[in-house]
Amino acid sequence: MKEFKHENILHKRHFDLQFSIRFEVVDDVNFYSPFHWHNHIEILYVLEGKIDFTVEQRKYLLTDGDMIIINSELIHSSKLCGHARYILLQVPLSAFEGVYDEIENVLLKEKPESGEAEKLFSYLSLMLKSVDDQRQxxxxxxISLLYDFFYQLLTSYKVEQKKAGTLSYYGINRISPVMAYVEKEFRNKISLSDVAEILNVTPEHMCRLFKKYTDMTFNEYLMSLRISAFYQMLQNTNQKISVILEECGITNYKVFIREFKKTFGKTPEVIRSEMQGS
Known part of the structure; x- marks a missing residue:
């Protein structure tokens, strides 16, 4: 069965490496990334602004100079609080094949302290300069800086070893077909019975499994995908709000607006009005 990768990592092939990474400075406004997971180690360093970040049930408000390290196979989401600039580095576990084969069993410190983040930022800064300079x-x-950066992480910020076959890893792979299906079909009406059939369990058991392995309900995950799609269309199209709601599979407007306001603090009408006035 195909393993689910909810977030499609944007491959930035600066050089002809045997693996693809994403490494760039991101400058965006109010971007919302719903819950997802991937087989990459992700590092985010905030240059300017604020970002609400959730890793499983742990919540962080990241501000200037903060760094977060997301270990592979952990469900996470993020939301920019207005305008933000940040460095984003995503490196696949395949980058360590034959170099550090135990990487799959490593957990890195999730939230470095201020001084630690500053030290690690110095490596990222040098890496950015190397990317900008196209000399051979x-x-x-x-490549030297990239591996040196991870050498620092593995020698100074390794907090514990994951046990092979841990509950988190097994659970993510157990329900990944469901998440893949929902990611593809969230704009349509989704039956719990149809989703449960993917795992060959009852709807009730599927809901329990989903909650157990993701720390969120099935409906919360479905809503997060719809909110993200709706928000992107709200910003990037001139379609009526009612049309966008329909295209994103939203039928219960009251429930959706309540959850949308929890995420963005404003109604879609207010956000669109502010966009048109800017």
Whole structure:
């Protein structure tokens, strides 16, 4: 069965490596990334602004100079609080094949302290300079800095070892077909019976499994996908709000607005009005 990868990592092939990474400075406003997971280690360093970040049930408000390290196979989401600039590095576990084969069993410190984040940022800053400089020798410099950065993480920020076959890893792979199906079909009406059939269990058991392994209900996950799609369309199209609601599979307007306001603090009408006035 195909393993689900909810977030499609944008491959930034700066050099012809045997693996693909995403490494860039992101400048955006009010971007919302719903709950997802991937087989990458993700590092985010805030240059400017505020970001609400959730890793499983742990919540963080990241501000200037803060860093977060998301270990692979952990469900997480993020929301920019207005305008924010940040460095984003996503490296697949395959980057360590034959170099550090135990990487799959490692947990890195999730929220470095201020001084620690500043030290790690210095590596990211040098890596950015190497990327910007297209001289051939800087390919070697970049790769050297990348692995040196992870050497620092693995020697100073490793908090514990994951046990092979941990509950989290098993659970994510257990329900990944359901998440893949919902990601594809969330704009349509989704029956719990149809989703449960994917796992060959009852609807009630499917809901229990989903809650157990994701720390959220099935309906919360479905709503997060619809909110994200709705918000992107609200910003990028001139369609009527009622049309966007329909295209995103939203039928219960009151419930949706309540959850939308929890996420963004405002109604869609207010957000669109502010966009048109800017």
């Amino acid at each position: 020798e800087n390919k070697i410099k970049f």
